[in-house]
Amino acid sequence: MEIKERDLMGGLAKGLKVIEAFSLEKPRLSISDASAVTGLDRATARRCLLTLSAAGYAAYDGKFFSLTPRVLRLGTGCLATMPLPRIVQPFLDQLSESIDQSSSVSILDETEIVYVARAAQRRVMSISLMPGSRLPAYCTSMGRVLLAALPDNETRRLLEASPRTQRTERTITDISALMAEIVATRERGYASIDQEVELGLRSVAVPLLNSRGRTVAALNVGLAATAEGMETVISRYIPSLLSAREELKGMLP
Amino acid sequence: MEIKERDLMGGLAKGLKVIEAFSLEKPRLSISDASAVTGLDRATARRCLLTLSAAGYAAYDGKFFSLTPRVLRLGTGCLATMPLPRIVQPFLDQLSESIDQSSSVSILDETEIVYVARAAQRRVMSISLMPGSRLPAYCTSMGRVLLAALPDNETRRLLEASPRTQRTERTITDISALMAEIVATRERGYASIDQEVELGLRSVAVPLLNSRGRTVAALNVGLAATAEGMETVISRYIPSLLSAREELKGMLP
CATH class of the missing domain: 1.10.10.10 (Winged helix-like DNA-binding domain superfamily/Winged helix DNA-binding domain)
Structure with missing residues (x-):
């Protein structure tokens, strides 16, 4: 029309x-x-x-x-109309408890990710996250996974429209470097972030697919940065994320 | 104006x-x-x-x-502009962990309570609650506490405007009986609900006051209904709720 x-x-x-x-x-x-x-x-x-x-x-x-x-009737009217939070919450609770770390599901709204479900085990971030909370996509693991699901020209448009703040010394803000990270994310099937959002915080994320194979959301684990390397974090948590993703496959709209 | x-x-x-x-x-x-x-x-x-x-x-x-x-930018714009969730969340996390039960804070919006913060320990209710979730005020412990803070004629107006569904065999739906419960709640300083929202669910709530002594929110504990009497539930959880309330007094806007 x-x-x-x-x-x-x-x-x-x-x-x-x-x-x-x-x-x-x-x-x-x-x-x-x-x-x-x-x-x-x-x-x-x-x-x-x-x-x-x-x-x-x-x-x-x-x-x-x-x-x-x-x-609140307006925005939560929207969350309430989304089957996604209700479907993923029990899986998230179970995942978070079994790995003893916080886990979240988010979707993309232009240049930001929006949390739609969360299971928190302990406070790692300085800000408190809840359904409806927003973070920039370019520097978050869930954002990278969601951007990786888009065609390259759309990803680039969103990165250019993002206020790409240098949040920590590790935050990647250069468009070409971000595009390279996102292509790599698409190829390996997950994203990992080492203290780009804030110092002391690491996160790994995988895409959640619907029955038609389309990425509809991202699932992550966020945890405190410790002395051990990111490789250890990835090998410890990616298998749990991938198995939660398999369980959810076909259940998502 | x-x-x-x-x-x-x-x-x-x-x-x-x-x-x-x-x-x-x-x-x-x-x-x-x-x-x-x-x-x-x-x-x-x-x-x-x-x-x-x-x-x-x-x-x-x-x-x-x-x-x-x-x-979601509209409603969460509102949650984000409320200092309340951010102030109460750490207290709620601590309370919930120490008593090993779910605990929530809500405010009143006409005939409904709106959850603004929640710390969940285990799933008791059939529905999942998150910030922004709504339940009717007339049959919930937090609703009774929030209605008890209003002048009687305003309480009565809201009760009359509520769709007072008989959710379980225990739900009080009669206006006079509800008014009597609310007056009693005001006098004793807390509300307790035994399976009026859904079978198997009990809840106790206290009002949260700001520095001027005005009730600005309600704090509750929700738990599974067991063989023990409501008196045991009240004597076990009301002291924790009251001490969280004292800690929060003067911090709330």
């Missing part, structure tokens, strides 16, 4: 932009703040915020707007 | 309604489906869905629309 200009509701797209403008760093926004973050003019930002308030998605204290729990 | 009709964007409120129309039961909606679930006319539902597609929040296969991972 061809979408024509008159088929669109401008206010809806703008309002969603305003909801996305709220963040951990900016949980409360004035009308001017919302206008600055979204690029919408002040009058439009104001109408969006007032509409969100009137519909119960935002609260207003006379100066600042903040989002209400009602907004 | 008084909100006038001309301050509102009708399309935004309608579009959010359409996003909420997607659910686990109905993850894919045709234009007619969306119109039927939301009560919007067909032309409006169509424009909302096309706008969501054009902005990347929905995918269209020629007949059905489904939500994309981009929608």
Whole structure:
């Protein structure tokens, strides 16, 4: 179906932009703040915020707007409509317990991975991860696996669109070096990351395929970096990840 | 600020309604489906869905629309803007490990509780719970605690607005009986539920207060129903919940 200009509701797209403008760093926004973050003019930002308030998605204290729990109906409406988290969670719980390490499943949303399920055994990362949490794809093991499933030109487009921050001294940020890593990931069937997201954290990931052989998600194990080499980590955890992947094959939509 | 009709964007409120129309039961909606679930006319539902597609929040296969991972930016934008999950998670992990039972924190959204943090030790419930999951307030221990923090007339309004399903033979559904339970909860400072949500599941909950003494969330322990009486469950877990509550007091916004 061809979408024509008159088929669109401008206010809806703008309002969603305003909801996305709220963040951990900016949980409360004035009308001017919302206008600055979204690029919408002040009058439009104001109408969006007032509409969100009137519909119960935002609260207003006379100066600042903040989002209400009602907004959770939107995003979790999406998680709830995904069979993936419900299917993988029991496998994840079992895997995580058997190897005594944290394990997660994520999907790709443009340049980021989104956690859809997680089984945590101990806290290794400085940030807390939960379903819905996001990390950049270029520097994570699950991101590399998900990028490896795309055609090269699409992978390159996403890498170019990524804010490729040097998160640690080990983070690969050069496009050619990343492309080489991703091609290697595709060939060997798994990705491994040694402290590229944050110091002290290692991770290995494999793709999860549906019955048609399409990569629909990534499964990883994250663990503390110790004195032993990455080879030991890979030989210890990749077999468990691959066997979880085999069990899940054909069950995923 | 008084909100006038001309301050509102009708399309935004309608579009959010359409996003909420997607659910686990109905993850894919045709234009007619969306119109039927939301009560919007067909032309409006169509424009909302096309706008969501054009902005990347929905995918269209020629007949059905489904939500994309981009929608997770909306709801998790909200979870991410809440300091609560990040503050309580470490306490929850510690509590859950020390008592070897699952523990959760939730907040109230109208007639439902919304999980914002969870530490799971073993699977007791038939459904899987994660941050963003919802359960009705009237029949859950955390819901009773959160309803008990409201003025009586507000509690009654929410109970009347709840679809009070007889989930098990033990579920209290009568408004007067529920009001009496909630008043008792307020007086004793905790709520206990014996298999009202589902058979085999018990739960005890306490309110979490901020520095001004306002109830901002509820903390619970959920466990399998065994031969021992609820009194044993209460005397075993309420002290741990109360001491976690004391530790958190003053840290919550």
